[in-house]
Amino acid sequence: MNDSVMTIRQMCETYDVTARTLRFYESKELLFPIREGQKRLFTKRDRARLKLILRGKRFGFSLEEIRQLLDLYDADDQQEVQLSRSYAMARERLADMERQRDELDETIADLKEQLNWGAQRLAALRQQQTND
Amino acid sequence: MNDSVMTIRQMCETYDVTARTLRFYESKELLFPIREGQKRLFTKRDRARLKLILRGKRFGFSLEEIRQLLDLYDADDQQEVQLSRSYAMARERLADMERQRDELDETIADLKEQLNWGAQRLAALRQQQTND
């Protein structure tokens, strides 16, 4: 009945991942569910981390990169050396993302152009068929 | 001495990929180098396609998705049915990319916030050390 923790099934349904995935992430030290006997209980912290993991994946970051990034979000319980390392890491990732966004904008523009081209080609092909 | 084609080595250096990668892409029908005897010669078309492949990869598209997208860029020599299929595919990919960009913008904003937080934590830690 503890609202602040979730079972593995609840996690699966809430975030649309498999139990295997959650255990896998734990084995990779991305999540740290507490144990009630054998069973895993996922805390609010785990949920926040999972959201960031799923986000990071969508942008092509590896789980290892994500793991390092996550450290910044747990800045509270860290020493200065570690924190400043995480900080530097995160700044680099940020730069990556900004570059990625710029390139994405370009690619979107290109693809739109190409779509217009395709639309014209299609129209031409259909016109031609009418004349056959 | 034909400027319009490149050997596999030239391709590797120009686009920073391995020969294995180029052969692999050919096997997956993403590239179609012509043959001079045994040797592959990569045309301008191959180069244009390779650029798009590398782009697509950066945005998390699979090689198979990229292959289908590429068909739109070769719209010239296609039948209507095929072309309209490519066109629909490309529209979907475009929607994907636009969603991805929006999410990326959000993520960038979040990460910036988190970086400010980290900077403050770092400053606090350093201040504390001074007082030790």
Add this chain to the structure above:
DNA sequence: CGTTATGTTTACGTGCGCGTCAACTTTAGC
């Protein structure tokens, strides 16, 4: 003419991110 560079095919190996059993324990409901 031999060597070095560049190319080829074939085929097995690898790292990542999980999927998929198998075998077992624990908890919940009737």
Add this chain to the structure above:
DNA sequence: GCTAAAGTTGACGCGCACGTAAACATAACG
């Protein structure tokens, strides 16, 4: 008290995107 549901730990498997090594062909250079 028994069954079904939900959980656990191995451990092997798989698809993708190549890496890597072997064995060989071809061409260029000195």
